[in-house]
Amino acid sequence: MVLRSCCKFGPVLVWFRLGYVVLLWLCVTHLRCARAETKTVVQKDAEFDVTYNDTVTSDNQIIYAFNHTVSRNKTEGVRVTVDVLSEGAESSPILFVVRQKQAVLSFQVPLILRGLYQRKYPYAHVGRTLCQPPTRSLTETQYFFVDVSTLSSLGTHYQLRISRVDSFTLHTDKKFSFTASPSQPQYFKYVFPDGVDTVIVKVNSEMTFPCSVMSIQDIQCPVYDLDNNVAFIGMYQTMTKTAAITVQRKDFPSNSFYVVVVVKTEDEACGGPLRFYPLRPDELIDAGNRSKTLDVVVSPAISSDVYVMGMLFCLGIFLSFYLLTFLVACVENKRSVDRPTVVYRKPGVTPVSPYEYGSFVDNASTLSSEAITDSIASDANYGYMGQETLKRRPFLTAIHHVAIRIERSLESVAGRSRQESLSSIEEDDYDTLADIDSDKNIVRTKKYLCVSDLARKDKRVLSKKYQIYFWNIATIGVFYALPVIQLVITYQTVVNVTGNQDICYYNFLCAHPLGNLSAFNNILSNLGYVMLGLLFLLIVLQRDVIHSRALDRNDLNALECGIPKHFGLFYAMGTALMMEGLLSACYHVCPNYTNFQFDTSFMYMIAGLCVLKLYQKRHPDINASAYTAYACLAAVIFFSVLGVVFGKGNMVFWIVFSVLHILATMLLSTQLYYMGRWRLDSGILRRIVYVIYTDCIRQCSGPMYIDRMVLLVMGNIVNWSLAAYGLLKTPNDFASYLLAIAICNLLLYFAFYIIMKLRSGERIQCMAMVCILFTAVVWGFALFFFFQGLSTWQKTPAESREHNRDCIVLSFFDDHDIWHFLSSIAMFGSFLVLLTMDDDLDNVQRDKIFVF
Template sequence: MNTLTMLLIIWFTFISSTFSIKLLPDVKKIEVNTPKTLEISVNNLVEYIIYYRQLSARNPYRIKVSSKNADPQNPVLVVVRQEKDVISWELPLHVTTSKNQDKYYHVTSRTMCHNNMNVINTLSFRSFMEKSFHQDFTIGISSSCNINSTVSIETIEEENFFVKDGENVTLTVSPSQSRYFFYKFSSQDSDTLTIELNSNDDACLIVSIQDSTCPVFDLNEDIMFRGKYQTISRKGGLTIKRKDFSEGFFIVFVMKPDNYDCSQELSIYPVTKYYFERNSDATSNVSFVIRSSLGRKQYVTSTIVTMSGILFFYLVALVLIVAFRKYGSMKNINAAKEVISLDEDVVDDTLPRSTMDIVYVLEKPDLNVKVLTKYPLKDKIRSFNYLWHIISIAIFYSIPVVQLVIAYQRMLNYTGDEDLCYYNFLCAHPLFSFSDFNHIFSNIGYIFMGILFLFATFHRQQVLPFRFEVGIPVHYGLFYSMGIALIIEGLLSACYHMCPSQSNYQFARFLSLITINIINIGMLGIGLILYSKGKTDFGTFLLGLLMANAIVHALFYTTMKIIHNERICIEAIVYGVLGILSWIAATIFFLDAATLWTVTPAESRQWNQECILMNYYDKHDVWHLLSAPALYFTFMFLMCIDDDIIDKRQDNIPVF
């Protein structure tokens, strides 16, 4: 090889290496010993590595990076390296809205997960609150853009990172600036905690509770991948069980770029939509406080007090039954008097009702009970059909309901998605695998009141068997079915409250008829108007309609008794007054709703309220506890209302 060839090879090698070196960016290193704000310019030829050495602080640091002229097509890349963790993001930060639109944020911040979390988890509460830690990390800033991007980097110690019990914490959050904090259980904490959250605007937030290990998922794309979470707008609440987060937990706040997940547009019901997107510089102020909730002793105490109240009610009810038997309208009744036997009635009951009989009844000007009770045994047997029908319906209806709510509860426990169920999160006490045990347990009153009414019906049947020629024929099968229905009400209401949602709630003469129909149509119109304005929901409207019908019929029957010179016996007066008082008290608590399942979960939480009774029951629980005896008194009123004519001949009792 000649000299010229060697020179050419050396020349081309030098040119190639020089060209390659120019393609690599110039790395500039900066060492920082104290947190401060830096401003740098980066492009495809210059990148920065900033070393933070021996920073001593108890709290972790939040890195705030901003750039007004960063190019979305060639963004600035931010890489934060710690001893055990790496987080990275681009600037401007790209976030996709619910409508698949692209939004870019030029101001971003992320909180670094504490390098010493494994040490903090082993320390006592007091020890780590007084301890400082050395924290080393580096920040790399680079870009592939050939135009300079001015970048501002600010290192901020997260002062209120370790939250104390009862401490009110206020923070600012945006779609590009998530925040999170840490709570460590102390020996004084109860088995459950309640986190109460409030916001001053309608911004849609996702709040997540994650265990005490790094990394923390604090982006819109990944916040739902760990722990439990829920959407909130102006108000929210979470219940934390100590056994689920024994070492402590992170509470993470991420703001959505729009309000779709919190707005009524997400609802399956046809209500007003008001979707909007947040401005790129929009922020939201949020405050939260963590408080100790109930311990095992308080659960036991509340249960004992509730059962004691039911026992006391039983004693009062039994005293009333015995007292009315000895001193009321039935005190002189002869149970054996004119009891109809099978032999006396079987002949008549085998005869079909002819057309002539029906015409005779319809054309008779003054109908009496005797005319309408020509086949008493058949009517007696038919009355027990109500009992078998209600049992059949209950079995048929309960199977899918139970399966549905159990599936929802399991899904909530598995996924951590607390938007599945419409709880009153400010008064939801978990027990066993149930997230809201108190709203389930408060339905126990319906079950015990149903059992009590069954006993009252059985007692009355023994004292007053089916009789012929006198009094109103008693359909005991109907009363038994009413008692069973009250028990089923408690069971199915308890099932519904395992996970209330928009899906499982679907499983709750001529002149007189015209008047009642007009009233129903009027209530229907009022209900539709209130529903269209968002003042009520279908369940409340339906319940109100049924209650109003029951009230109208009871008032009609009572009024007609007075018009026909029949007196209202003392039993009916006592039960009626007690029923009215109970209904008034119960309705007051029912109308002050703590949830609203026709809107989104986030909007429903704006109705959430704190407990009002024994720090265990909220207003809806009180509605359960009061409406159960109200139903019992109402049923007893209906059973006793005709005791004043118990010995009156049926041909002297008018039909109205």
């Protein structure tokens, strides 16, 4: 019965409870409305340049009504300045809402701005500039309202002042000074005048800190002028003392833009000290006085005519080298025509072509003894057998004649047909001969060596060996350059899309954009590396063709005189110079610490190839193979990347690198001193102890190879000193430090080569001397401009911009562009020095040219 009664009255109870909830909600709503009706709203007609001192509580709301006349031909800014005079307002701040025709601006006072690690900084004094909505009428009266409210029941006292900014519009080439702080940002309007398509906005300050941000934004509301939102739109840069942004009219449809300057709440972005971390998450930190006085000036950028002049200037400089080279080549060609050619042949005998060596051996058994006797008897250089002896021993004469021809054919094997395939010849073919295996140690360990002692391998084999240098570096360049180009295009796209100009370390006072490229002049100035590298390849090709023709006609000088000419390393050097220009241009699309190795990788290649070429001149048979050389250079580049990423202040890295540097120096010194006749195996320590005992303790004999020992001692002193410097100073720019090591070793070896060349009685011809003097002078000027340091990625972007300077040539090129010009010319001259410095030996037999 009870259950049946509950079921009967259940729906009634549900409806009763629902009605109770509705009644309760109506009561609460009525109480809220009644309370809202008790809140007082006060509206005041306010005026500009009048300070209003009022108190606002949770029970009242104050509205200030303003009106002002806006003219289409005159732009005026309106600035709102608020001060909170009551203490403890952080718990219940005042909310200010500015309602305009096309925008609403709201902010609280005290204004809480956040820094690194979400640290909070309160500002009781706030000043904001109102954006001006555009008007189509000649004059128009616009209204705006300032609503003031708070939730504080005790009331908060404040001051409000609205004023006009008469100098709101910037004028071309006219400096304007102002003061800004984190809670009082400033921005101004600039309108492009007729005929000006590009301008440079420069902001300067005598004060390094506090750190600031300069932003370029389109004319729109709202304007992002606080530290926590200034990076939302437009282009922006952090700054200490200077900032500069190039602005193009095409990027702003309204033909005008805002220049916004914001002072940051902290200085870490500009390299300033890291402030203490708050003890509590909600702790407020006193920001102190962070006002900064700045001045801004907008100047027209260069016109299109200056771009054309800059490009013509660049092309003209390097095309002049092509013209000069053509004139020198014409003079040299005329001299070579007048110079007689000495052909390798015996007097009175028709020479057997080295191409016919195989057929001669095959048919040797069919020759009659009389024919062989007559041929050899007519040979004036056949000195140890007389005519009678030949007649008495015809069989012995025939066998000896075959041996002589075989020896001649081996010595002149370079004269074989250029069409013959080299695929069947390996580098070690010549070493398989018994005489070479038996006397290699004897020849290479002689106290005084001649070039003929170290030029015994097959010339075709060596040519193929050194051609591998060229093909390998060409392959490396292609596979290296493609991802680099893709990466820097991505960098440039990110800069253009985000507007963050702190990504790239330009010289912003002389960065001329073209299309999507932000600094076209820094890219154009690398053209010299490419053009002069190509010119060097053409010069090497000319010499290669002339030498090949001399070999084809069995020229005695080409076969037996002078330094053996192998051009593979020269081709590799010219290709490396061209790749250096390409990768340097890629680096300057967006220079920063993450891609600096693009600019230096082929510098290591060039330095290494120059050292190898110097060594190859006197040691053609025992120079390093291309695979070994490029593997070592790859290791250098690998350490360069590690140093850039992990080397800054990492003592473990510097210890490991210094130890490896010293060990590599010692191993290379041993290789050079013993001409490769030593082995790195388990018995190396026993042999070292034995040499020390026999040469230093038992008989105290001096070094057998004095000249080599002097070079290696100097090299070890230099390298050990550089290793100690790196370990003690730990330089931030590891890539440049590594490049300095390579250059110091190259200069040391080059100086040693020149000194030993003169000490050996050799001379330097006029052309080579001119190249040496010219190159030395150009290198001096180039290094002067290099050390000007217009930017540096070792510091923050704001600190780097302190080194920025104006253009110095044609208002288009800066100091670093001049470094590109001069260094490309100096490298080209250095290559010419290596190419021509031994031209005086072209008529000297190789057994009279000393090895050092």
